[in-house]
Amino acid sequence: MDAARGDPTTARRGGSDAALAAATTLLADSPAAALDAAEAILAAVPGLPPAELIAGQALRRLGRADAALVRLAALARSQPRVPAVTWELAQAASDAGETGAAIAALERLTGQLPAVAGGWFLLGKELRKAGRANAAWRAELQGVQAAARDPKLLEAAAAMNEGRLEAAATMLDTRLATAPEDAPACRLRGEVAWRQGDMTAALDLVGRAVAAAPGFDMAREFLVRLLLQTNRLAEALDHARVLGGSPAANPGHELVMASVLVRLGDQQGAGAIYERLLALRPDQPQVWQNLGHVQKTLGRQDDAVRAYREAVTQAPTMGEAWWSLANLKTVRLGTDDIAAMRHALADGGAAREEDVFHLHFALGKALEDAGDHAASFDHYDRGNRLRRAMIRHDATAFSAEVAAAAQLFTAAFIAGRGAGGCPAPDPIFIVGLPRSGSTLVEQILSSHSQVEGTMELPDMMMIASRLQGRVDDGEFADFAAMVTSLTAADRTRLGEEYIERTRVHRQSDRPLFIDKMPNNWQHVGLIRLILPNARIIDARRHPMSCCFSGWKQHFARGQAFTYDLADIGRYYRDYVGLMAAFDAAAPGAVHRVIYEDMVAHTEREIRRLLDHLGLDFEPACLEFHRNDRAVRTASSEQVRRPIFTDGIEQWKHYAPWLDPLVAALGPVLPAYPGVPAL
Known part of the structure; x- marks a missing residue:
């Protein structure tokens, strides 16, 4: 008689394989049936380890964590080297609130299988419950290292880097459907969403990764950069501070903090970080360059020159x-x-x-x-x-948007909106084109005791973009329909949002502040509706001087229209047309500063400007070049000198090559400083 026939227990175990497979299949959707099936197997083959494991898994899924823990603990004592048993024991202990037991099991599991990221991340979670934050952070960092070798994640990352974004998204969505707290998959899926242009999804996914594994430094660093891109500066600062406490010392975390401080206007704080990093390791040309940017903004020109020189010497x-x-x-x-x-x-x-x-x-x-x-x-x-x-810039589409705004914000339309909007008088918007003299106007006004200078704030443009997004999503037929739908309460809420969003940039108790984002000329109608008491200053310069100066200036970001003479000429023409239409719709709402007049008759123009704002004349406004505030724009050195006329006619040296600009400007050029008939 063979061995199987001679040993009834062995025969029974052999016959249980099909039953075990069936019970395992039931676990996901019918844990009660899986438990019954496991108990039936155990009745036939008492103590059969696979059946005991299924029973423990089923009990945990049924919410009976205490019972699961008892059975799995006994099983782990007899099967100490089976990772699946240790993993289930850890999860049952976690569900039962037995943090110490969960930690012990997970430490054993990660010792057995250090390349499995899930064990490290669960260990991090349990260590945080026990108040062992640094140990948890280190466990999560180990989990990140393990995930970096995960074949499925590597495959998705390769697809993303090759530009196959939909394929990468599909792989990761499939993974997250069964493991929604998989932090590395969440972070990678967030990057895919960011590359697809879906910032909302990117923020949500990367935020989920950080919530699931707070010690996932790479995810938090990416989250800071996303928050900076969406101008959520206070949140970015909070996360940058957390990064600074990482047990994995990384100079990159300090650079992230410096980036946040620069955006918040704390140039001195950022500079201190760069100097500290360079003292430790001076062979960093990028950091020297960053330091140069800070020194330039602070007006320390000699120091800026030295920093930039060091950067180009090294690179x-x-x-x-x-x-x-x-x-x-x-x-x-x-x-x-x-x-x-x-x-x-x-x-x-x-x-x-x-x-x-x-x-x-x-x-x-x-x-x-x-x-x-x-x-x-x-x-x-x-x-x-x-x-x-x-870069992308569709001059024809942009002109159409501007024309639509001019047709929308008529005197009748504005009057028909009635009351509404945030009544705060705080903001002074300085609008126009880059290189129009707007920084000079800002420097003059910020020298007044009642006015705080901030920087070019993106908040109004972001509000307008979000409203346009509702049109793009099909909620409204066009921008006019969307704006018309805004109730008085909606307009008040939007104005209050702007005031709240910009509060992080206000560092003094001065009642008024400047928003010098030049592109806000596109949104003067919206500004009027949501901030009816805000003041608007239009800084305007001769079209040839302004456009040529903008064309030969490389801007760090945000000015896509400046890299073609015809594009920038058309943009200037659109700007003049919309501002003329708004002057007709709301006479006196905008005060125009003609750069050439400001240069030629400085005190007279400053007094006119202050009168429009309802401010008393202060001699400090004439001494604007003594104002030591940080200035980030391309004119930062020029506004630290008295009024000068050097740049007014520089374009004439290049006149033989500027025909495309002249043609694009059309009737705007001979009409300056007036405007052609609408």
Whole structure:
């Protein structure tokens, strides 16, 4: 007689395989049936480990964690080297509130299977329950390292990096459907959403990753960057502070904090971080460049020059550092600098595309200063063409949007809205084009005892973009229908939102503050509806001077229309048309400052400006160049000097090459400072 026939227990165990498989299948949807099936198997084969495991799993899924824990603890004593048993024991102990038992099981499990991320993350969660925050953080960092070797996550990451975003999203959504708290999958899915342009989903997913694993530093760092992109600065600061406490010391966390401080206007705090990092390791050209930006903003020009020089010494092809040097309007780059930049351009292997266009802009400025206007224009033109190819700007679509706004915000429409909007008189909006003299106006006003200067705040544009999103999502036929639908309460809420969002930038008790985002000219009608007592200043400069100055200026972000002479001329024309329409709809609501008049008749124009704002004249406004506030715009050095006329007619040196700009400006050019008939 063979062994199977001679041993009835063995026979019974062999016959239970099919029953075990069936019981396992029932676990997900019918844990009660799975428990019954396991008990039936155990009645036939007492103590059968696979059946005991299924029974424990079923009890836990039925919410009977205490009973599950008893059975699984006994099973773990007899099967101490079976990871599945240890894993179930840990989860049952967690569900039963037996944190110590859960930690003990998970420490054993992660010792057995260190490459399984889930064990580390669950261990982190239990350690946090026990108040062992640093140990939890380290466990979660171990989980991140383990996840970095997960084949499925690697496959999804590869798809994302190859641009196959839908494929990556599908892989990750499938994974998250069964494991919604899988922190690495959440973070990666968030990055996919961000690359797809869905910022709302990206924030939600990366936030879930951080909530599931608070020690997941890479996820938190990404979350800070997303919050910065959406101007949620207070939240970004909170998360940056948490990162600073990570047990895994990382200079990158300090750089994240510095980025947040820069956005909050705390240039000195950011500068202190950069100086500390450079004291520890001076061979960091990017940090030297960042320090240069801070020193420039604080008005410490000599220190800025030294920092930028150190950056290009360490990284000769670092185009942004060269451009930053050239962009210090009071610094001239010499023949050695020009030779070094030309050499950097020739070093095609080292210079990235971003370096190349920055180098062209820097060479354009250096050669302009040297009086070689033909060569200067060539480099400006090449830099602009490269940059234009990298950005999206549909001039025709933009003109249509502006025309629609002009048709919407008529006197009758504004009057028909009646009361509503936040009555706060705090904001002073300075609008116009970049390089129009708006920084000069800001510096003058911020020298007044009742006015606080902040920076170019994106909040009004973000509110307008969110409202446009409702149109894009099909909720309304067009922007006019959406604005018309806003009730008085809606407009009040939106105005209050703007005041609250900008509060983080106010560092004094001065009653008024400046928002110098130039692009807000596009939203003067919305401003009127949601902040009826806000003041609007239109800073305007001769169209050739303004547009040419903007075209030869590389902006860090936000000005996609400046990289083509025809685009910027058309933009200026759109701006003049909309502001003229608003002047007709709301006479006197906007005070216009003509740059050339401000330069020629400074005190007279300052008094007119202050009268419009209802402010008394203060001599400090004439001494604006003594104001030591931080200034982040391209005019930061110029506004620290008395009024000067150097730049008014610089464009004339380039007149032979500016026909596309003249053509795009059309009737706006000869009408200046007036406007052509609507």
